[in-house]
Amino acid sequence: MKTQVTRLFGAALLGAGLLAAGPALAQGAATPARTAFVDFAEVVERADPAVVNIRTTERPRGPRGPQGAPGAPGEQDPFELFRRFFGPDVPNMPRPQPNPRAPRGGNQDEVPRGVGSGFFISADGFILTNHHVVNGADEIYVTLTDKRELKARVIGSDERTDVALIKVEGTGFPRLPIGDPGKLRKGEWVMAIGSPFGLENTVTAGVVSAKSRDTGDFLPFIQTDVAVNPGNSGGPLLNTRGEVVGINSQIFTRSGGYQGISFAIPIDEAIRVSDQLRASGRVSRGFLGVTLDDVTKDVAEGLGLGKPQGAVVINVAANTPAAKAGLQEGDIVLRVDGRLVENRAELVRQIANIRPGTKITLQVWRAGKTRDVTLTLAERPAEQTAQRGGETPPKAPDNAKANELGLITVDLSDARRKELRIKGGVQVVSVDGAAERAGLRAGDVLLQFNNQEILSAAQFNELVAKADLRKTIVVLVNRNGAVNYVPIRPSR
Structure with missing residues (x-):
């Protein structure tokens, strides 16, 4: 087995x-007699x-x-x-x-x-x-x-x-x-x-x-x-x-x-x-209405957190306490009513142990700063299923060249941005080099680059060109509706 x-x-x-x-x-010189x-x-x-x-x-x-x-x-x-x-x-x-x-x-x-x-x-x-x-x-x-x-x-x-x-x-x-x-x-x-x-x-x-x-x-x-x-x-x-x-x-x-x-x-x-x-x-358990993941060392370093802690919000379900309070995909929850959140499991435990109907304050890390989000917890449903189908990515433009990370991206259509509820973002159409090693795929939607919002493919390439590629780069990625941070190491 x-x-x-x-x-x-x-x-x-x-x-x-x-x-x-x-x-x-094992007994040492300082071991108390009672042990x-x-x-x-x-x-x-x-x-x-x-x-x-x-x-x-x-x-x-x-x-x-x-x-x-x-x-x-x-x-x-x-x-x-x-x-x-x-x-x-x-x-x-x-x-x-x-x-x-x-x-x-x-x-x-x-x-x-x-x-x-x-x-x-x-x-x-x-x-x-x-x-x-x-x-x-x-x-x-x-x-x-x-x-x-x-x-x-x-x-x-x-x-x-x-x-x-x-x-x-x-x-x-x-x-x-x-x-x-x-x-x-x-x-x-x-x-x-x-x-x-x-x-x-x-x-x-x-x-x-x-x-x-x-x-x-x-x-x-x-x-x-x-x-x-x-x-x-x-x-x-x-x-x-x-x-x-x-x-x-x-x-x-x-x-x-x-x-x-x-x-x-x-x-x-x-x-x-x-x-x-x-x-x-x-x-009866408290319910936020989010999908979470842990913060890795590379992500913490790239976002300026100092050390890996908290839980990353990778999806916010509609009509839930998190959505109504304005919690966003990519937010990192650091504290619940002042109590430190070490990781994803710790946040789930803390929320589950709070009675539905309780008003709480979350300290979140967003765009390089901490801010407070106040909300009232709902009751956790018995089961929850949220799945999204994949998207067929568009083809790369003729004569397009990959940037220093190995990515070719295109702007999102207005309809796609409305669907994802975002103002900017770019879609990956070709992956190579450091980005491929980091696990990025064609079809991924890039939302942020080192805490900075991505507005267009041209602006994204400018951000990459100006970045210190000796350090870990962190991008916020939407893949089939799930959002998470992906660290990219340009030089191995």
Whole structure:
């Protein structure tokens, strides 16, 4: 299996747990005595009762066999062992089938789906786990350390953050204290309790490898070297004080199993989601209406930013808060209400964590200067799709010569400028040299050259001729409706 980041319970070939001896800490002369040895026994004794095993079942929805049983008998299912280890949601995996020889009684059509973990966050039965542990399940059962099995119901589940809130009836349940993941340090010991391969309340340990890892889900994951295996998904990541600091959710793997890199959802992010799930059963997020990209080192240098930070606006959707406030393609968002934006993922997180209807101020970098843009956030829609077809570029004029960057451009028609909502701009009709190495293509529309608006092909060529080509040149490019900065290095 190729390298991938995958969720632990069963949505891809994945693992879901923690299971391995923690790595030794290198000790130096200045190492505090308290870090020389960590004894987890007391922590486990306090935390263990609050961790639960989660078992899910589903009713088969496939065609019925001649005897009323769907498909082949479970005891002859060649995928059953694989399913037990990795869960039922592996792509193209046949659904499990009940055994027609099973004794009568109970719900014969109900078949095992998978196992996971969770933990109490309140004495009245609220449990945090992963969305992918309970998603699609018809029945959910929770097993406590005293061997009681209780039926649970889903209060709410959020696919985007992979957080789910479920509840069992009753009171007096032990709960885990909530820690502060922001205070975690690289190299700090952490531990987990869960049910790898169904082995209930297994304890594993390791260290924090990194913080604020972006795996594409726009969550600032905690990366650890705690061994992760199927069944620990949804279980707690604990610090040495016994406080939960994360929910184990994903692994990085080439084989489907643990390979020394696992990820946990920071508990503060999970609690923020669970509070909304508890209140309304759904999560409401702030929405700008833009498509974003990161600022590279070359772009930052070429635009005079000093260092790569912020997020580039590459598309502004019509009739959105961003469009109404005048946010423009090519703007670089540096701060949200004074809070620094490190990158694209950080901006997405900050906006998502603000309630819809909130008025905010963005500090943006535009044409070499900072300015403030104030707007009111809308609610993020469930799905958004915005695609544009390509354009057939015009041909280069006869006897046209490429400029020093290797580009031949032509002026845009009035209709094209109106369509793109711009006053100037030029279209690339031929690419060679440094521009080709930078990735520019025929059909690209150039909007800015080193923070200066491009008004015509003649003016663009003049800008190129006057530029210091020993330095990185940055052009703002519209390609099929998506706008982004492209750094060009004239001399290699």
